[in-house]
Amino acid sequence: MTASTTPSQDNPGARRGFETLAIHAGQPADPSNGAVITPIYATSTYLQDGVGQPRQGYEYSRTQNPTRKALEDCLAALEHGSRGFAFASGMAAEDTLLRAVLSPGDHVVIPDDAYGGTYRLFAKVLERWGVDYTVAHVADTDAVRAAVAARPTKVLWVESPTNPLLAVADIAALAQISREHGALFVVDNTFASPYLQQPLTLGADVVVHSTTKYAGGHSDVVGGALVVNDAALADQLAFHQNAIGAVAGPFDAWLVLRGLKTLAVRMERHCDNAERVAAFLANHAKVAEVIYPGLPSHPGHEVATKQMRRYGGIVSFRVVGGREAAVEVCGRTELFALAESLGGIESLIEHPGEMTHASTAGSPLEVPDDLIRLSVGIETADDLLDDLARALG
Numbered sequence: 001m002t003a004s005t006t007p008s009q010d011n012p013g014a015r016r017g018f019e020t021l022a023i024h025a026g027q028p029a030d031p032s033n034g035a036v037i038t039p040i041y042a043t044s045t046y047l048q049d050g051v052g053q054p055r056q057g058y059e060y061s062r063t064q065n066p067t068r069k070a071l072e073d074c075l076a077a078l079e080h081g082s083r084g085f086a087f088a089s090g091m092a093a094e095d096t097l098l099r100a101v102l103s104p105g106d107h108v109v110i111p112d113d114a115y116g117g118t119y120r121l122f123a124k125v126l127e128r129w130g131v132d133y134t135v136a137h138v139a140d141t142d143a144v145r146a147a148v149a150a151r152p153t154k155v156l157w158v159e160s161p162t163n164p165l166l167a168v169a170d171i172a173a174l175a176q177i178s179r180e181h182g183a184l185f186v187v188d189n190t191f192a193s194p195y196l197q198q199p200l201t202l203g204a205d206v207v208v209h210s211t212t213k214y215a216g217g218h219s220d221v222v223g224g225a226l227v228v229n230d231a232a233l234a235d236q237l238a239f240h241q242n243a244i245g246a247v248a249g250p251f252d253a254w255l256v257l258r259g260l261k262t263l264a265v266r267m268e269r270h271c272d273n274a275e276r277v278a279a280f281l282a283n284h285a286k287v288a289e290v291i292y293p294g295l296p297s298h299p300g301h302e303v304a305t306k307q308m309r310r311y312g313g314i315v316s317f318r319v320v321g322g323r324e325a326a327v328e329v330c331g332r333t334e335l336f337a338l339a340e341s342l343g344g345i346e347s348l349i350e351h352p353g354e355m356t357h358a359s360t361a362g363s364p365l366e367v368p369d370d371l372i373r374l375s376v377g378i379e380t381a382d383d384l385l386d387d388l389a390r391a392l393g
Helices: 018-024 066-078 090-101 116-126 141-149 171-181 231-244 250-261 263-282 301-307 322-332 381-392
Strands: 005-007 015-017 048-050 083-087 107-111 132-136 155-159 184-188 206-209 224-228 287-291 314-319 348-350 371-375
Touching: 015 018, 018 066, 018 250, 018 263, 066 083, 066 224, 066 250, 083 090, 083 231, 090 116, 090 206, 090 224, 090 231, 107 116, 107 141, 116 132, 132 141, 141 171, 155 171, 171 184, 224 231, 250 263, 263 287, 263 314, 263 381, 314 322, 322 348, 322 371, 322 381
Parallel strands: 107 132, 107 155, 155 184, 184 206
Antiparallel strands: 005 015, 083 224, 206 224, 287 314, 314 371, 348 371
């Protein structure tokens, strides 16, 4: 997919590359003192020029904050969207979006291997509120079409690649299905990041991010984001963002904004290392299956090649010996830290069935108990391979 350039916000006639936008979009030098890095505006309220006359539109930081706005504008530029919204977490972003667009009685289609937190939100929170959901395998376009067409569907919710089984959805094809059936098409782009994939350009209505992950990139901040193009939907989200109030604080927004500046170079190294890790695991006798879109054997490899710049930094694999063997491998690594989350500069290893996806146990979304998920960091690749070789024995 060609996604390296987009019209700049301050000069629509120009075209600027992704790396340039990540450093400059929404971030002009401070006009008061020339600071080239956006300040952390640690303020809750703002001086007004008169009653009902906020200066430059700022009145209260739940509604808007200059640091948060810089992040929101930058994310919008990177995703080729018109408006961005930053939240206190990825789940806060998801919840705000769904409360803005859903009503009791509505129906949603979600991935059959969705992130555990997303599944929990639908199954344990929104279902009690009267929202129903159906699961479908997002890589099977016909299955998604059938699920959407079976009954009136308000939202088609897709991850691509999915978490943790790395299924790849044909985003353009699913966008067409959504349009045909009048469903809002939402793509969680966390695993790919805007550097590798830009779903709005492929027909998505909303892009969701856990900015905790690759956007922030350093495992030192929790955040979430939504990006849209439709003006009416943007106004609706702005209202709910303010009304619900789960916004990103200025320091958290600043950390994510700083992370975005190096997203492109980090993602290239994540992908380099992940490709080597996947190839190593694919030839290991104690590995039963390697799941990585960059491998020609992956069923979504062709679609991923079409719509992604590269294949990402997440590698999942299943081990010979079942759950016990998987847990043992997770406990034996040294460089791969046993921890939840992903997308940081450091490599992480986890057992999804008992960690990030424990909430799916006993449900149709339950993950295999012999599955291990790696978030491959940017360390020296040979050191990562040595660590995995020791852990696998």
